[in-house]
Structure formats: C-alpha cells, structure tokens
Amino acid sequence: MVRGVVFDGERAEVVTDLDVRDPGPGEVLVAVAAAGLCHSDLSVIDGTIPFPSPVVLGHEGAGVVEAVGSGVTHVAPGDHVALSTIANCGACGECGRGRPTMCRGAIGWPGQPFSRGGAPVYQFAASSAFAERTLVKAVQAVKIPDDAR
Numbered sequence: 516m517v518r519g520v521v522f523d524g525e526r527a528e529v530v531t532d533l534d535v536r537d538p539g540p541g542e543v544l545v546a547v548a549a550a551g552l553c554h555s556d557l558s559v560i561d562g563t564i565p566f567p568s569p570v571v572l573g574h575e576g577a578g579v580v581e582a583v584g585s586g587v588t589h590v591a592p593g594d595h596v597a598l599s600t601i602a603n604c605g606a607c608g609e610c611g612r613g614r615p616t617m618c619r620g621a622i623g624w625p626g627q628p629f630s631r632g633g634a635p636v637y638q639f640a641a642s643s644a645f646a647e648r649t650l651v652k653a654v655q656a657v658k659i660p661d662d663a664r
C-alpha cells in the first residue's frame with residue numbers, strides 16, 4: 516500500500532491505504548520522487564474542473580521506474596523518468612502527424628489504476644503524481660538522466 520492525496524468529492528486528504536495495480540502490457544509503474552502542485556489540481560477540488568471522484572490528484576511528477584509491463588522496451592526498472600500527462604496512442608492519424616495533443620487517446624476516459632479497500636480510485640490527468648507510486652502508459656514515461664535533480 517502507498518501514500519497519496521485523494522480527493523473524495525468533498526475534501527482532499529493524505530491517505531496511506533492506496534493500492535496500485537501491477538503494470539499491464541505497455542504500462543510502467545513509477546515510484547514518484549518529486550511532484551509539483553499545479554492550479555489544475557486545485558481546480559478539481561473547487562469544482563472548476565469536473566472530475567469523477569474519488570481521485571488521486573497531481574499531474575506534474577518525476578520518479579524512478581519500478582516495473583514495466585510486457586512490450587515496454589524504452590525504460591527499465593531503475594531508470595529515472597519525467598511523467599507526461601499526454602497519454603497519446605501513438606498509432607492514430609494525429610499521432611502519425613506529430614500532434615499527440617490532438618489524439619483522442621491523449622486524455623481519454625480516466626483510468627482507475629488505484630483502489631482503497633477494494634473500491635476503485637480514479638487517476639487525474641493520466642498521472643496522479645501525488646502518490647508514492649503511480650501507473651502510466653509507456654509513452655508517458657520520458658527517460659531523464661540519472662543525476663537530474
């Protein structure tokens with residue numbers, strides 16, 4: 516179980532009983548080492564950005580790869596990565612034209628890689644950097660130098 520910031524629709528609180536599922540094909544499990552607080556996180560809390568709850572907030576993160584799912588070859592456990600919130604599919608016309616932000620998969624339906632007591636918990640901005648571990652698509656894990664601070 517890991518620690519994270521969960522917004523339950525009423526208030527945000529630090530919890531210590533989050534579960535994160537193992538990476539499936541094309542996914543990367545990252546131990547978050549640093550995260551920025553952005554106004555978009557606060558906008559979820561004040562309702563400006565409607566988002567289903569409960570949800571783990573945070574979307575500006577970096578950390579160390581803990582595990583990779585099948586088919587992931589560009590990073591390996593121990594690699595340092597920055598997390599992109601753009602979970603583009605890499606296979607559609609927009610992706611092929613180099614416009615990942617136009618990909619319909621870039622934001623998509625929010626996933627639920629987390630759970631608490633067996634109940635699913637949403638992931639904000641395909642990232643949820645306010646958790647000790649989070650699960651992202653391979654394309655979101657951008658390798659950075661080991662000595663990046």
Ligand SMILES: [Zn+2]
Nearest residue numbers: 553554555575
């Ligand atoms: Zn932001």
Ligand SMILES: [Zn+2]
Nearest residue numbers: 604607610618
């Ligand atoms: Zn695409």
